[in-house]
Structure formats: structure tokens, C-alpha cells
Amino acid sequence: MRVLSGNSSATSAVFFLLSLLVLVAPAIGAQRGNTPPADVPPLSMTCPMHPDIVESSPGNCPICKMKLEPVRLESIWTCPVHAVISESKPGACPICRRDLIQMTVALTWTCADRPDINQIDRGTCPDGKPMTAKRTLRPHGNHNPQHGGQFFMAPDNFHHLEGVYPRNRVFRLYLYDDYARPLGSDQVKRIKGHVVTNETFDSATRTTKEISAFPLVVASNGAYLEARVDTAALPAQMAAKLRFKDDAPEYRFDFTFSALSQQPVPASPTTTGSSVGKGTGAGRPVAKRPVQEEPRAAAVSAPAAPPQPNIPPTEVVASGVESSVATTSIPDTPAGIIVELKTRNEQIGELVQRGDFGAVWVPAFQAKDLAIALETHAKDLDVSQREAAAPSIARLVRTAWLLDAFGDLGNRQQIVDAYALFASAVSDVVTAFTPSK
Ligand SMILES: [Zn+2]
Ligand SMILES: [Zn+2]
Ligand SMILES: [Zn+2]
Structure with a gap:
């Protein structure tokens, strides 16, 4: 039995946690839901210095306070060995038959003879031709285990x-x-x-x-x-x-x-499905958000990647933009949102208990969206309830963000501390929205 609480690394983790709580100030109720053309991924907000920070609304980076910048993210399927491979669906690498892995790329538009043009909206080139899509690998665009761990x-x-x-x-x-x-x-x-x-x-x-x-x-x-x-x-x-x-x-x-790790085996040429994510680390979604369900085939450039064949960018083909795996449908009523929040709280508790920290970000990200949605209902509460609700919701948003961030880092004490704060915020929010008798 390991004794973890109160040791020196836990103490520094708590200080880190507290300093983040001060720094993190998500824009509650900020502008949400950009409506892009049907075939273009929605805008996400990211930090120029911290590409792992991806938010659905404008604001400042929780780490360095820089203003977040818009980016269009989509996911593609590529070979862990042959980066030139880029497919719209899971499957096997045409070169080595390995299972393809999902990666997040940034989508921009450029002109063939004007590589300096690189913008997040489609447009027309100076020569009158339509711009072409360009996809760039992002750091932190792949958090998938590659050896079943x-x-x-x-x-x-x-x-x-x-x-x-x-x-x-x-x-x-x-x-x-x-x-x-x-x-x-x-x-x-x-x-x-x-x-x-x-x-x-x-x-x-x-x-x-x-x-x-x-x-x-x-x-x-x-x-x-x-x-x-x-x-x-x-x-x-x-x-x-x-x-x-x-x-x-x-x-x-x-x-x-929970079991011995199974190294993923290269798919046989006759296999059509994909076994990505079915190792011992199974259960976690295979890409960071936001993820498009129907990504387009694409040529991908990685700034610091080893040399790869120069494939011209492909034009985007129209396809419906599906919601990200991490977004959740938000109930219309506060009572409905509360039910969903309680469910996320239980899900996170089970994942933390199980040590499946890599999967925590999904319910944490959803809980954050639910909490932000709940904020718009606070005005319907009694004055006293409303005063209790506002700070609790703010705490819920912050601690959900912390869980999302700490889950990736895999430090149990940090995650356990953040979950304790999150669970207490959920409990306070539930109380604030429960009608007094
Ligand atoms: Zn930053
Ligand atoms: Zn390959
Ligand atoms: Zn990362």
C-alpha cells in the first residue's frame, strides 16, 4: 500500500494547484459556438506558446496569460512510422500495414506561389485562383499510446x-x-x-x-x-x-x-478494422479534442519532422462537421444539467480510482461545458441561491479545467487533489440549484 498524501512532492503539487487556481480565469459565458461553413472545422482557441491549451471560447492562456488565438483543428489518420500517410478513416498503413493512429492537425489556406499566405479562412489568391488547404501537424496532436501502455x-x-x-x-x-x-x-x-x-x-x-x-x-x-x-x-x-x-x-x-500490456500488432492486409486503442490503455479516445468524425484526406506538413516526400495540398471536400468527441449535448433545464454534472462527477471518480488518468479529460471537459451552460440559468434563482451559485460555478469551471490538464500529466496526487476540489464544487453547485423547501 503506498502512502502518498502529505509527502513533499504532494505539498509542491498543492502549491502548483493553488497557483493555477489563481491564474486560471476562464471566460464564463464568453462567446461560444462559432458557426463555420459546413465543410470547415469550427474555430478553437489556442495559445501560441502552449499548443496543448485548446479552449472552445476566447480568453487568455491559463499558463502564460497570452491572448488565445483562433485555429481550425481536424483529425486525420496517419501511420506512426510513415508520416506521409494521411487518411480520413482508420485502417492499415498502405506501406507497412500498421494500424493508423489519429492525429490532430491545424487547417489553414494558402496559395501555391505565395507560401507566405497562411490564413484560417478560405479565400482567393492574388492571381484569382481559390486558395488551397494546408494541414500542419500540431505538437500534442497525438497523446495515444503506441505500445499498448x-x-x-x-x-x-x-x-x-x-x-x-x-x-x-x-x-x-x-x-x-x-x-x-x-x-x-x-x-x-x-x-x-x-x-x-x-x-x-x-x-x-x-x-x-x-x-x-x-x-x-x-x-x-x-x-x-x-x-x-x-x-x-x-x-x-x-x-x-x-x-x-x-x-x-x-x-x-x-x-x-490492470493487465499485461499488449503491443499492438501490425494489421494483416485482410483486416479492415482498426485495433488502435484496444491495448491496456483502452477506453481513452484516440485523439485530443476537438475531433471531427469525418476528417478529410490530407497532406500534412510537420515543421520539425524528418524529411518526407513533398505532397501537394489537397482541396477540401465538402462533408458535414460532426461534433467533437468531447462535446456533450447540454440539457435545456438546470435540473437536467445537474443530473449530467453528477454523472460526470461519478465518471471522473471512477477513472481516478482506477488510475486511468489519461481518460479523465473527456468527462472533465464536458463538466466544464455543462458548468458554463448552467451559469446562464443562475439568473432564475432566488437572490440568496444566486449569490451561492456564482462562485461555486466559477470554482467548478476552474477545477474541471485542472482535472483536464492534470489527467494528461499522470501525477496521482495532483489529480486526487484536483478531484477533491472538483467534487466539492459539484456538491456546492447542486445545493445552490436545489430548491429550498
Ligand atoms: Zn500559454
Ligand atoms: Zn507505415
Ligand atoms: Zn502533449
Whole structure:
């Protein structure tokens, strides 16, 4: 049994949490729902410095306070190895038959002879020809496990990692950059870390003692780090503690393996379906929001990607824009919204309990939208109820955002703390909207 509460890293996590609570000021009731032409993804708002921040309404970046900028995001299916492949549907890579993975790309329009033109709305080029669509891979556009494990993002906003439990007593860690491309062996070798399966907290000295810790060592092929651990029973819980550079802070990632990880196998040529996401990390949607259900086939450029064949951009074909996987239908009545909020609260509680942190963002993102919708109903309340409702809703929006952000980072204590704040905000909102007798 691991004792986590109150240790020093938890304390710093709480400080981080509190500082975020001060910083985060979502624009409640801000302009929502841009209505684009039918074949164009809706506008999302993102930070120029923090592409992982994607909001549905204008505002400021919760991390650096920069004004959010509009971007059109859509998802495509590409090969984890052959970045040139870009399909509108799941399936197998035509080159190597691997299952395609879903990636988020930014959609802009440009002119063939004027590459400096790059705008978020379709237009006409100076020579009178219609602009052509251009798709650019986005950092953080892929948070999918590639080896059937649990995938997290480091707090440095650049590194990503995937913990895998391929067989009893073996923990393996794959490392990626901000585009979820595997780190080279020279970079993997610079990372120092260990895995902890058992630790205690001494409340007298306020120190955490690692009872069972195992060094992460570089695999002979340099492709991953690996540790021999003592845990045999499933579900297996373990924390990886890593430094990406000698002078960098140590980051903690909490993994829970309910089963041995299954490496996805390349699809056979006769297979038409996709097994993406069916590993032990199954259950999480395969792409960050917003996701279009019917993305267009596209040529994709990645600014820092390895050289790839130069494929001309394709014209967008008309297709209905489906709602994102993370959006939820909002009931018309406050009572209906409250029911949905309670459901999201339970869903998040179960995911946190299970250690499935990578899936937390979906109900958290939905809870945020529900809370914002509830705000418009607050004016119908009694004066006293209204005064109680406004700050509770604001807290609910902030803590839902925190859960969304912390779920990606995979630090159990951060997530547990944020969930406690979220659950208490839900409870206060429910009380505020419950008619007094
Ligand atoms: Zn920012
Ligand atoms: Zn391929
Ligand atoms: Zn990321």
C-alpha cells in the first residue's frame, strides 16, 4: 500500500494547484459556438506558446496569460512510422500495414506561389485562383499510446512518455518528443530515473521513504528505459520518477496496469478494422479534442519532422462537421444539467480510482461545458441561491479545467487533489440549484 498524501512532492503539487487556481480565469459565458461553413472545422482557441491549451471560447492562456488565438483543428489518420500517410478513416498503413493512429492537425489556406499566405479562412489568391488547404501537424496532436501502455505528458510541456508492463516484474518506458515521435537513443541515454512500487510517509519528519525502488536502465538498442520491479500482482501500481536533464526537476508519473500490456500488432492486409486503442490503455479516445468524425484526406506538413516526400495540398471536400468527441449535448433545464454534472462527477471518480488518468479529460471537459451552460440559468434563482451559485460555478469551471490538464500529466496526487476540489464544487453547485423547501 503506498502512502502518498502529505509527502513533499504532494505539498509542491498543492502549491502548483493553488497557483493555477489563481491564474486560471476562464471566460464564463464568453462567446461560444462559432458557426463555420459546413465543410470547415469550427474555430478553437489556442495559445501560441502552449499548443496543448485548446479552449472552445476566447480568453487568455491559463499558463502564460497570452491572448488565445483562433485555429481550425481536424483529425486525420496517419501511420506512426510513415508520416506521409494521411487518411480520413482508420485502417492499415498502405506501406507497412500498421494500424493508423489519429492525429490532430491545424487547417489553414494558402496559395501555391505565395507560401507566405497562411490564413484560417478560405479565400482567393492574388492571381484569382481559390486558395488551397494546408494541414500542419500540431505538437500534442497525438497523446495515444503506441505500445499498448499508459501515455502521459511531462510538465515541461515537451516530453511525452508511455509506461508499458509487458510481462510480470518488467516495467518499460518509451519516450517521445512534443509530436509524439520516439526520442533518439542519445536522448534516451541522458534521462535518469527509477521506478517506485512501495513508499511510506513519516508524518513526524515529513519525509517520504522509498521502500522498493528500481533503477531505469537504457535498453541495449537505446529504444526505451526498463526496470526490473518486484510487483507481480495485477493491477500493478508503480510510479516512475524522472529527470530529463541533470539540472531539471524530478517529475513523477503514476501508472496503473490492470493487465499485461499488449503491443499492438501490425494489421494483416485482410483486416479492415482498426485495433488502435484496444491495448491496456483502452477506453481513452484516440485523439485530443476537438475531433471531427469525418476528417478529410490530407497532406500534412510537420515543421520539425524528418524529411518526407513533398505532397501537394489537397482541396477540401465538402462533408458535414460532426461534433467533437468531447462535446456533450447540454440539457435545456438546470435540473437536467445537474443530473449530467453528477454523472460526470461519478465518471471522473471512477477513472481516478482506477488510475486511468489519461481518460479523465473527456468527462472533465464536458463538466466544464455543462458548468458554463448552467451559469446562464443562475439568473432564475432566488437572490440568496444566486449569490451561492456564482462562485461555486466559477470554482467548478476552474477545477474541471485542472482535472483536464492534470489527467494528461499522470501525477496521482495532483489529480486526487484536483478531484477533491472538483467534487466539492459539484456538491456546492447542486445545493445552490436545489430548491429550498
Ligand atoms: Zn500559454
Ligand atoms: Zn507505415
Ligand atoms: Zn502533449
